[in-house]
Amino acid sequence: MNNLIVLPMVLPLLTGVFIVFFKSYIQVQRWGTFILLLVNVGISVIILRQIQIDGIISIDFGGWAAPFGILFVADSFAALLVLTTNIVSAICVLYAMPTIGKRRETFYFYPFVNFLVAGVNGSFLTGDIFNLFVTFEVMLLASYALITLGGTRLQLKESLKYIAINVVSSSLFLIAIAYLYGTLGTLNMAHLSMRIAESGQTPLLTVISLLFLIVFSLKSGLLLYQWLPGSYSTPPTAIAALFGALLTKVGIYALFRTFTLLFYHEQQITHTLIAIMAGVTLIGGCIGAIAYNNIRQIVAYNVVIAVGFILVGLAIMNTTAIEGAIYYLVHDMIVKALLFLLAGTMIYLTKSEKLDEMSGLIRNYPSLGWMFFITVLSLTGIPPLSGFIGKVLLGQGAIVAESYILLLLSFMSGFVVLYSLLRIFMSCFWGETIISEEEETPLSKKVIFPSAILVVLTFALGFGAESIAPYVQDAAYTLTNPSVYINAILPD
Amino acid sequence: MEFIICILAGILFATGVYNILQKQLLRIAIGTGLISHAAHLFILTMGKLKRGQPPIILEGITEYTDPLPHALILTSIVISFGVTSVVLVLAYRTVNENNTDNMEQLRGNEYE
Numbered sequence: 001m002n003n004l005i006v007l008p009m010v011l012p013l014l015t016g017v018f019i020v021f022f023k024s025y026i027q028v029q030r031w032g033t034f035i036l037l038l039v040n041v042g043i044s045v046i047i048l049r050q051i052q053i054d055g056i057i058s059i060d061f062g063g064w065a066a067p068f069g070i071l072f073v074a075d076s077f078a079a080l081l082v083l084t085t086n087i088v089s090a091i092c093v094l095y096a097m098p099t100i101g102k103r104r105e106t107f108y109f110y111p112f113v114n115f116l117v118a119g120v121n122g123s124f125l126t127g128d129i130f131n132l133f134v135t136f137e138v139m140l141l142a143s144y145a146l147i148t149l150g151g152t153r154l155q156l157k158e159s160l161k162y163i164a165i166n167v168v169s170s171s172l173f174l175i176a177i178a179y180l181y182g183t184l185g186t187l188n189m190a191h192l193s194m195r196i197a198e199s200g201q202t203p204l205l206t207v208i209s210l211l212f213l214i215v216f217s218l219k220s221g222l223l224l225y226q227w228l229p230g231s232y233s234t235p236p237t238a239i240a241a242l243f244g245a246l247l248t249k250v251g252i253y254a255l256f257r258t259f260t261l262l263f264y265h266e267q268q269i270t271h272t273l274i275a276i277m278a279g280v281t282l283i284g285g286c287i288g289a290i291a292y293n294n295i296r297q298i299v300a301y302n303v304v305i306a307v308g309f310i311l312v313g314l315a316i317m318n319t320t321a322i323e324g325a326i327y328y329l330v331h332d333m334i335v336k337a338l339l340f341l342l343a344g345t346m347i348y349l350t351k352s353e354k355l356d357e358m359s360g361l362i363r364n365y366p367s368l369g370w371m372f373f374i375t376v377l378s379l380t381g382i383p384p385l386s387g388f389i390g391k392v393l394l395g396q397g398a399i400v401a402e403s404y405i406l407l408l409l410s411f412m413s414g415f416v417v418l419y420s421l422l423r424i425f426m427s428c429f430w431g432e433t434i435i436s437e438e439e440e441t442p443l444s445k446k447v448i449f450p451s452a453i454l455v456v457l458t459f460a461l462g463f464g465a466e467s468i469a470p471y472v473q474d475a476a477y478t479l480t481n482p483s484v485y486i487n488a489i490l491p492d
Numbered sequence: 493m494e495f496i497i498c499i500l501a502g503i504l505f506a507t508g509v510y511n512i513l514q515k516q517l518l519r520i521a522i523g524t525g526l527i528s529h530a531a532h533l534f535i536l537t538m539g540k541l542k543r544g545q546p547p548i549i550l551e552g553i554t555e556y557t558d559p560l561p562h563a564l565i566l567t568s569i570v571i572s573f574g575v576t577s578v579v580l581v582l583a584y585r586t587v588n589e590n591n592t593d594n595m596e597q598l599r600g601n602e603y604e
Binding site: 130133134137141144145148151153156157159160163164167168170171174175177178179181182187 | 512517520524527528530531532534535537538539540560561564567568571572574575578579582583585586589590595598599
């Protein structure tokens with residue numbers, strides 16, 4: 001039964017390899033990928049329910065017992081993220097089908113999406129730090145291919161910066177792993193956590209933890225987000241939506257894992273630093289979101305704001321705040337994908353990215369307009385929608401921990417998100433209608449349908465917060481009590 | 493011995509960082525190569541350079557070097573090969589498309 005948890009990584013890999021052979025049979029590639037992702041959604045739901053019954057599930061590959069072999073571990077946190085990843089990427093694939101263009105589809109778009117999903121799922125599920133590096137690279141190489149796919153001038157320019165920054169951060173990751181191996185002599189996360197607890201996190205280990213902080217901040221865009229707006233605004237919409245929903249979230253997951261499971265002993269150093277970085281990220285993201293006149297840039301800076309917001313939960317480090325951060329993480333993956341898809345649809349319809357070149361779209365495309373409005377409300381955290389519960393819990397946690405500056409910053413950022421997105425809504429959807437009814441590009445149902453599913457999901461997540469509450473609570477409990485994780489992996 | 497290799501890795505790192513901060517695309521590619529060399533040497537050193545036989549099981553030998561760092565390096569060498577070839581091809585394409593290999597001139601000025 002615990003063989004089930006390798007499937008979210010193995011199935012996309014196999015499908016990716018399989019559909020490489022069907023280069024000119026686009027329908028096989030399309031529906032193969034889509035059906036695979038639906039199967040993965042089913043599997044992750046089963047895993048999630050199984051964890052509720054049995055506790056943390058793990059599998060040792062090749063039958064080697066825990067500290068010696070490599071292993072996959074699924075706790076509620078990982079399983080929730082795997083579930084969300086597969087849902088979001090299925091919807092992005094559905095959006096890609098009518099929009100991505102035949103040329104990109106024939107040049108292995110779907111295999112790369114499969115490998116990207118495999119890398120992301122693997123990163124969530126692995127229980128070994130070097131294996132985390134490898135799955136990161138699987139994800140990153142697929143993302144290099146996707147960001148350059150098509151080879152337009154702008155894409156080539158921006159992707160070089162993206163690749164250069166990721167090569168450097170991967171090297172730093174390797175060095176951090178080397179230090180960790182040199183001091184502790186193991187790579188298994190549970191075993192590492194035990195040995196760090198035994199040594200009481202010496203100053204040397206704190207330095208290594210800061211190196212990990214730098215590495216994962218580069219990946220997730222915490223303070224070191226300068227590469228992010230450029231590279232997320234150049235690829236085609238479906239790819240940008242995948243990136244915005246998944247890639248930074250893997251970095252956030254790695255930060256949560258390392259700083260709750262491994263390095264949680266010197267909180268006045270590490271977690272204070274995370275708090276400062278999260279605060280500055282919020283401020284910087286807000287400035288960027290207000291400053292630009294380009295829809296893609298505004299949306300990309302909204303990703304940065306969300307990263308800062310979620311990491312505030314880690315900085316506060318009590319169960320309520322972490323619970324809030326997990327709710328917000330799941331919500332943000334869904335709604336960021338929705339936001340990217342809607343912004344991309346607007347650009348596709350008007351052939352422009354500038355705010356002041358669009359006006360009065362609500363008359364031409366009412367469904368698009370109201371969906372965008374719902375997205376704005378959801379991202380701001382208006383009660384019936386999904387962003388609300390995460391924000392409330394995070395605020396509660398901040399008040400309990402008496403970190404009022406973080407509370408203020410994270411809630412003020414909500415206003416900026418509201419302002420920056422309402423600015424898009426008001427100047428693009430309201431006002432005089434520029435496009436006459438004869439000239440308007442028809443908005444086909446195929447293009448708008450994926451966004452509609454995501455809108456339904458954000459409502460479902462908002463109204464049905466109660467139904468995922470047990471999973472989120474379990475995830476937060478496991479994160480705040482590392483002994484649960486260790487006992488599940490190393491039964492002594 | 494570890495001390496000397498650490499200094500060597502440090503030098504590789506410094507030159508790698510210097511090259512990455514240059515404007516020419518090829519120098520950036522060379523810089524990433526140097527940095528990954530430094531990282532691999534570093535993993536080897538952190539596994540301790542104790543004198544011992546190569547990790548192949550033979551009769552009559554009791555002292556082996558630590559095999560784990562070797563496996564890690566092998567994995568990461570292959571990965572960095574893959575990434576380096578992607579970077580080189582991409583640099584080639586970028587130079588062809590944009591007619592420049594100067595990073596300063598590759599700034600996106602499309603957003604205002």
